[in-house]
Amino acid sequence: MATEDGDVDMAAVGELLADRARCxxxxxxxxxxxxxxxxxxxxxxVAPSTASGHLGRLTERGLTEVVATGRYRYYRLAGPEVARLVEVLGRIAPARPVRSLREGTRAHALRLARRCYDHLAGRLGVAVTDALRERGWIDGSDGTDGTPDPTERRSHQLPGYVSEDGAYHLTDAGRAGLADLGVTVPAGLHAVRCCVDWTEQRHHVSGPLGVALLARFDEDGWLRSVPGHRAVKVTDDGVAGLADRLGVGWPPPSVDLRGARR
Structure with missing residues (x-):
């Protein structure tokens, strides 16, 4: 007998994410x-045999996918929607306690600059977004600067609401400025997508413009990946380039919920 699909089974995904190793x-x-x-x-x-079981479950549920290269198998996130899920969960999840100098150094590096799937995040991602906004290259239609107000409540949203998709649009000055910077802006791009950074709780540019910016920084040698780590290091060329071309100092300051730099 045929049955109709019911509501979404969020518990099935929650069960997967309830395991720390899989997370x-x-x-x-x-x-x-x-x-x-x-x-x-x-x-x-965990042991390799245990990891295989976890990866099998993640792949079966559509959170990861397998990339086969010859006889080797690699795993990656199944798409940007999964990466965004991980980032959103990071915003509401408590921070893990730091129990060693190594863990502290790693956590600090993640907060300074990291890759968020296909775009730049952390303090550097937020600072670059601020620089684009301050130069008038992107403009918020509602006047927002991406800083949540913990006392503000909009409709059904919790206090500290920050809008995400479509919060900004690319200006004519921005298109010209980015072209001068060597950033390949997709034709017809107007709306600029943003993520709310899970460490800074402020906007960083994502979507097509975020992809193009990260690609330019990589090609110019401004960033260097950290082996086995999501964090990225800013090279000497990057320190000079970010300062000269965007007015972004290194390390970039953190900005609290009231917009005060610290």
Missing amino acids: RMLLALADGRALPASVLASEAG
């Missing part, structure tokens, strides 16, 4: 890399 694997893949099961096992702190 660590998703976090390791959140910068868009494709990694072998052995590396993901190390990231999760």
Whole structure:
């Protein structure tokens, strides 16, 4: 007998995310890399056989996918929607306690600059977004600067609401300025997508413009990936280029919920 589909089963995904090892694997893949099961096992702190079981469940539920290269198999997030899910969960999840100098150094690096699937995040991602806004290259239609007000409530939203998609649009000055910077802006791009950064709780540019900016920074040698890590390092050329071309100092300041730099 045929049955109609009911409402979405969020508990099925919640069950997957309730396991810390699986969550660590998703976090390791959140910068868009494709990694072998052995590396993901190390990231999760589990045996390779256990990692294979976890990856099988994540792939079956559509959170990860397999990329086969010859006889080797690599795993990556199934798409930008999954990366966004990981980032949103990071905004509401409590921070894990830091128990060693190594963990503290790693956590600090993540907060400074990291890849969020296909765009730049962390303090650097927020600082670049601020620079685009301050130059009038992107403009918020509602006048927002991307800083949540913890006392503000909009409709059914919780206090501290920050809009995401479509919060900004690309201006004519922005199109010209980005072209001068060597950024390939997709033809017909007007709306600028943003993510709310899980460490800074402020906007960083995502979507097609975020992809184009990160590609330009990579091509210019401004950034260097950290092996086995989502964090990125800013090179000497990057420090000079960010300051000269965008007025972004290194390290960029953190900005609190009231917009005060610290």
